Amino acid sequence: MSERAVIVGDGAMGTLCAHMLAENGLAVRLWSAFPDAAAELARTRVNRRFLPEVRLDERIEITGTDAGLFDRADWAVQAVPTQFARGVWGRLAPHCPAGLAVCSVAKGIETGTLLTPTQIVRDVLDGRADSDRPVAALSGPSIAPEVAEELPASVAVAATDDALAERMQRAFTRPYFRVYTNPDLPGLELAGASKNVIAIAAGILDGMSAGVNAKAALLTRGIVEISRLAEALGARAETLSGLAGLGDLVTTCFSPVGRNRSFGEAIGRGQSPAEALAATESVVEGAATTEGLLALAGRAGVEMPITRAIHAVIAEGKPPADAIADLMKRPLKAEA
Amino acid sequence: MSERAVIVGDGAMGTLCAHMLAENGLAVRLWSAFPDAAAELARTRVNRRFLPEVRLDERIEITGTDAGLFDRADWAVQAVPTQFARGVWGRLAPHCPAGLAVCSVAKGIETGTLLTPTQIVRDVLDGRADSDRPVAALSGPSIAPEVAEELPASVAVAATDDALAERMQRAFTRPYFRVYTNPDLPGLELAGASKNVIAIAAGILDGMSAGVNAKAALLTRGIVEISRLAEALGARAETLSGLAGLGDLVTTCFSPVGRNRSFGEAIGRGQSPAEALAATESVVEGAATTEGLLALAGRAGVEMPITRAIHAVIAEGKPPADAIADLMKRPLKAEA
Numbered sequence: 001m002s003e004r005a006v007i008v009g010d011g012a013m014g015t016l017c018a019h020m021l022a023e024n025g026l027a028v029r030l031w032s033a034f035p036d037a038a039a040e041l042a043r044t045r046v047n048r049r050f051l052p053e054v055r056l057d058e059r060i061e062i063t064g065t066d067a068g069l070f071d072r073a074d075w076a077v078q079a080v081p082t083q084f085a086r087g088v089w090g091r092l093a094p095h096c097p098a099g100l101a102v103c104s105v106a107k108g109i110e111t112g113t114l115l116t117p118t119q120i121v122r123d124v125l126d127g128r129a130d131s132d133r134p135v136a137a138l139s140g141p142s143i144a145p146e147v148a149e150e151l152p153a154s155v156a157v158a159a160t161d162d163a164l165a166e167r168m169q170r171a172f173t174r175p176y177f178r179v180y181t182n183p184d185l186p187g188l189e190l191a192g193a194s195k196n197v198i199a200i201a202a203g204i205l206d207g208m209s210a211g212v213n214a215k216a217a218l219l220t221r222g223i224v225e226i227s228r229l230a231e232a233l234g235a236r237a238e239t240l241s242g243l244a245g246l247g248d249l250v251t252t253c254f255s256p257v258g259r260n261r262s263f264g265e266a267i268g269r270g271q272s273p274a275e276a277l278a279a280t281e282s283v284v285e286g287a288a289t290t291e292g293l294l295a296l297a298g299r300a301g302v303e304m305p306i307t308r309a310i311h312a313v314i315a316e317g318k319p320p321a322d323a324i325a326d327l328m329k330r331p332l333k334a335e336a
Numbered sequence: 337m338s339e340r341a342v343i344v345g346d347g348a349m350g351t352l353c354a355h356m357l358a359e360n361g362l363a364v365r366l367w368s369a370f371p372d373a374a375a376e377l378a379r380t381r382v383n384r385r386f387l388p389e390v391r392l393d394e395r396i397e398i399t400g401t402d403a404g405l406f407d408r409a410d411w412a413v414q415a416v417p418t419q420f421a422r423g424v425w426g427r428l429a430p431h432c433p434a435g436l437a438v439c440s441v442a443k444g445i446e447t448g449t450l451l452t453p454t455q456i457v458r459d460v461l462d463g464r465a466d467s468d469r470p471v472a473a474l475s476g477p478s479i480a481p482e483v484a485e486e487l488p489a490s491v492a493v494a495a496t497d498d499a500l501a502e503r504m505q506r507a508f509t510r511p512y513f514r515v516y517t518n519p520d521l522p523g524l525e526l527a528g529a530s531k532n533v534i535a536i537a538a539g540i541l542d543g544m545s546a547g548v549n550a551k552a553a554l555l556t557r558g559i560v561e562i563s564r565l566a567e568a569l570g571a572r573a574e575t576l577s578g579l580a581g582l583g584d585l586v587t588t589c590f591s592p593v594g595r596n597r598s599f600g601e602a603i604g605r606g607q608s609p610a611e612a613l614a615a616t617e618s619v620v621e622g623a624a625t626t627e628g629l630l631a632l633a634g635r636a637g638v639e640m641p642i643t644r645a646i647h648a649v650i651a652e653g654k655p656p657a658d659a660i661a662d663l664m665k666r667p668l669k670a671e672a
Binding site for chain 1: 482485487505512514518548551552559560574577579583587590660664670671
């Protein structure tokens with residue numbers, strides 16, 4: 001009997017996970033929040049909107065039905081965007097067995113609660129963000145269309161216990177998709193969230209034609225300040241320098257696609273944050289995350305000059321050139 | 337009386353240093369190994385070949401004369417490419433005062449000796465790579481034409497003593513050029529050298545159109561393996577994740593200019609390493625450095641799978657696609 005996985009969410013990552021897990025011989029059920037979308041996907045086998053590169057194998061079961069969704073499932077994948085996760089899992093909660101393991105492939109921090117995706121799932125299903133439900137998170141540089149074309153990618157997976165992390169590692173590993181385990185689940189999720197903030201800043205620099213030197217320094221110093229926050233929150237600084245932090249940040253900062261970077265680029269070109277936000281059709285995770293990180297930093301007493309500067313630009317209307325000049329003229333100091 | 341600095345080498349970095357130090361009010365003397373080039377530069381004030389973006393202030397003294405070069409100098413800058421440093425400093429040695437401080441802005445490891453630029457200077461001037469001459473190194477993401485246009489850049493400087501590091505920090509800091517001190521001179525120089533190896537690999541991936549995910553993973557895992565070597569050699573892993581390591585690596589991997597990346601790109605497109613080398617008119621530091629790093633790794637007993645794979649491609653003719661496939665199919669493991 002093959003392992004049975006349920007994918008919750010039919011965006012690019014959800015669709016990609018369904019495809020890869022099925023290739024690895026798992027019995028896969030892919031769930032869409034929208035019955036119409038599920039029916040069309042079941043008929044065409046191609047997710048035209050989010051991942052047109054992949055044709056889904058006939059063995060993948062596609063459904064828009066909530067009842068019985070998790071029947072016989074060994075584990076589930078949380079592939080819904082962070083800000084929608086609470087609503088979706090709330091809807092599915094009556095059908096979800098106690099203790100079912102959930103692996104998140106989403107990134108971000110929930111606005112208001114400051115919870116990460118695995119914490120949201122636990123909070124909704126178990127009533128406590130720190131319940132003892134086994135959870136995992138897979139993160140790293142994995143732009144979905146590239147993976148769909150079997151271009152090489154490497155990512156990291158962390159979990160509440162080593163056995164689950166290794167189970168996810170085996171389930172997701174493909175010849176073109178290398179999965180490392182990582183012992184630091186909080187750090188891994190914080191990395192995935194915070195890189196979106198730096199991505200906005202990288203976009204701003206792009207929009208201003210500030211050059212590659214500036215972007216490289218932003219990335220390096222950005223990782224330093226996020227690592228500082230991570231350590232204050234009990235995570236490991238190395239996780240932030242790993243695939244889920246630095247690695248993902250590099251793709252986000254240099255791939256021309258990506259909502260957070262594009263949002264920043266529009267601001268760098270002179271649009272107001274409100275105009276730039278209105279021009280994107282989807283969620284800009286990083287904008288919400290900036291508030292979240294500053295709130296966490298305030299609680300932990302950690303200085304985050306870059307994040308604060310980004311906040312000043314996107315939430316307080318500070319001109320980007322002034323923000324850069326202020327960052328550059330801070331008192332001289334040591335690197336670490 | 338203003339501080340007096342002598343810049344040895346009229347390449348892009350040497351010319352840029354002369355310009356910035358003069359802007360900061362230092363009395364600057366810029367030396368070229370070629371009297372004709374010095375005469376032309378003194379006349380035109382523009383380094384047409386290496387840094388046409390800058391017009392050198394009339395107060396900068398330009399010379400091709402060895403005798404008296406260091407008269408009244410407070411310190412000197414080593415701005416000659418690493419593989420030529422021994423010859424140049426050997427020529428200048430009879431004129432160089434004992435104990436004159438030297439700050440290197442070059443990157444690399446000398447083929448054969450495996451010495452870094454400050455070690456070469458000490459070896460040549462004092463007969464011992466570990467002499468007690470005060471030396472410093474300035475390194476980080478600082479593509480010269482961008483800095484010349486006053487686009488923002490941040491770099492790090494390390495020295496044999498804190499006072500010298502802070503003196504260099506003050507001398508080089510400009511409103512557009514932020515200098516951090518760093519306590520780890522060996523790590524800083526190793527970072528500058530080893531990033532060229534990863535840059536070749538990044539170029540190979542570009543040439544193969546392997547995607548941004550692959551490049552981000554290369555960068556992340558590349559820093560991990562170089563950090564491992566650095567720690568084994570007594571340097572600090574953090575230095576490799578800092579401006580001189582990660583920061584410089586990001587510029588080198590993503591800026592379209594850059595000999596090391598371009599050399600790799602030609603190989604990725606299908607040229608043989610010999611053809612690719614013949615097509616570049618200047619030194620490909622990274623090719624020599626790959627041998628050097630593997631020699632150091634062998635001595636220290638450190639595993640460097642990516643560096644070894646690059647060596648297999650550029651020195652043993654292994655097809656890049658095979659090298660990538662072999663890297664991807666290694667046994668599954670943990671990230672750190």
